Amino acid sequence: MDISAILTLQEEQHTILQLGRDDRVVQKCLQWLEGELRKGRHPSDARNLRAAVLQCVERNDLKVKRWALNVLSELGALGQIEILDSVFPHVGNDPDLLASAVRLLFREARQGPALNLLQEKEVGLGALALIAGSEYSAELRKRLVAERIPLDHASPEELRAAIVLAGRGKAPEFLFDKSHENRTAIPNLNLHDEPSVIKYSLWYMAETNTEFSHLKIKLEEYDACDPQVRKWILRLLFSNEAVLSQNIDLISHASKDDEVDVREEAAIGLRNSYVDGAAKEVIRWFTNEGIEPVRHAIIDHFAKFAHRNERYESIIREIYRSETFRSPLRGRIEAAVAGTELFRQLRFFEIKEESVDLFSNDNDIEGFMMPKLVQNFPNAQIGAVTGGGAINIEYQTVQGGLSPDAVATLIKQIFAVTELLSDVDSRKEGELLLDELKAQPKEGFLKRAIGWTQTITSGATAGSELVNAGTELMTTLQGIGGVA
Known part of the structure; x- marks a missing residue:
């Protein structure tokens, strides 16, 4: 899997927080997220992100609703077309919102049920709905290929929907003109009378990396x-x-x-x-x-x-x-x-x-870790922290009720996390923690171990093996320190 195609844990967390702010911030965040998803970048686990976007559909701001639907057209709504119930009452006066709703509808439902719902909502399958629905409907796409969207007399709403379809890479070629490919036809809309159509044509050029020289x-x-x-x-x-x-x-x-x-x-x-x-x-x-x-x-x-x-x-x-x-x-x-x-x-x-x-007082937390630990690494150098082997524990003192099993678990988990690291400095810190743990932990050990674990997992991809191993280790560390 290409790691660069996965949204980082920090991007996911920041996005979810942004989606809980005011409408203007939410709209910009949704626009960014839709673009990233369309480029092929996806969350490792979409559940939390999808839930946050679904909540945005219920907001009153129609632009936020529209962009939330656009994101769901990429992320998927798991067949929850009932979310459109709060959208269709507003589409009569907002053609762009209608296009987004129809696009998501045909993504989530088969053509028959989708057409039935449009009829139920008293939304006809006019040119605008035909364009939007064709992205996920083979039958509508065939009709669109036959009918085209003529540049000279299509409505601004139809042109915007067609430009979006082309910008998303889903439009049939020669959609606007049988003699010119979309990438050469759309820049001509830079000179359209309607500013919104000009804006969409510029958006298309930016999204498709059209040469700046094509700007009219x-x-x-x-x-x-x-x-x-x-x-x-x-x-x-x-x-x-x-x-x-x-x-x-x-x-x-x-x-x-x-x-x-x-x-x-x-x-x-x-x-x-x-x-x-x-x-x-x-x-x-x-x-x-x-x-x-x-x-x-x-x-x-x-x-x-x-x-x-x-x-x-x-x-x-x-x-x-x-x-x-x-x-x-x-x-x-x-x-x-x-x-x-x-x-x-x-x-x-x-x-x-x-x-x-x-950790305002290290003395309150450091007494827990006082056993003398010895681990045998057969055929391996201790400094490299490679290999395996049984862990033997010889008691000196064990304050705070820490059991030998808990100590053994901690050693194994730090070792497992260290083995997954490629960064030399981070790996060396893990090795030093292991060496210290095998000897006798010094003051501040728990604090340093938690800090190291937080840092390496924060820089990892959500859902990765390193995040999973780091989460287990963090749970153990926090439980030992009484901060879970």
Whole structure:
């Protein structure tokens, strides 16, 4: 399995927390999640994430409802089409919501039941529903191929649905024009009269990495464009490193835009782009930016590329240290740097903070671990912590009622976790813990063991063998320390 195709534990945790916040934050989070899922990145265990998204469907904000449905079209709703009962009363005045609902309906139900439900909800199978449903219905797709969506007289709603279908990679080729492929036909919609259609055409170009040269809007006309068009021009431009390097001056221009949505979308475009010459402009923008969502999007950029820019790394460290213990922004930064050396260092910093509260008096917890432990590793070097063998325990004192079986369990679990580590420094720490445990634990042993376990499991992929082994070890450690 490609580990990069799995959402990290930090990304899952941060996403679930974000989905419990205000509607604007939830919408942005759902948009990010839908994009990641569509790229092939999935949670190792979708249950908690799916439950959080299902709750979003019940929110009053129609944009949140729509994006929750879009996410479920990727994540799956386990056949729970009853969630659409709270959606269909609103689709009459919201064509985009209708398209999302129909798409999910045909994903979760066979064509017959899906058509019956549409009839029951008094929703006809017009062009819009035909386009949306064709993604998961072979029969509707055949009809769509035959009928096409003509560029010259299709409604804005139909064009938006068709663009989404193409952007998701599910549209039949030559959907808009029998003489031109979708990738060459859709950029022509940059010049449509309806700003929402222009926006969707720009979204398609960004999603499919269409060459910036295909943009039909001249940059000198940028300021005269509608805000929803401006933000997607910037998103398209900033998400392409080669183009960004030729238009660095637009970073300063974007930072001064009066519309918060434009600035935020531009900052989101920087999440996956880094240009050396642009770093100073981005830092200047961040310093002068007063709106939190925009600042957070820029922080994502800093965190993603901290390994390439010392000033970025310094900013991330400063922000992390200034935040309160386990704050949402710390969680956001951890999600952005998960799996890196910076992540490990930031987690050590937070664990030290946690230890101050959790272990205010080491004398209260250290007396538990006083047996003399001897383990035989046949045909192995102790320093390398490889091999196996029976564990023998010779009592000196055992305070706190710790049994020999509990000590043996702890040794085995630390050994099992250490064997799964590839990082040299983390593995060495595990080996030192084992050596100390086999001799006589020093003051602070439990605190250090818990801190080490938290760090290595936090950087691992949810549901992985390392997370499972680390969770078992953490349960044992916390139980021994009386903090379970």
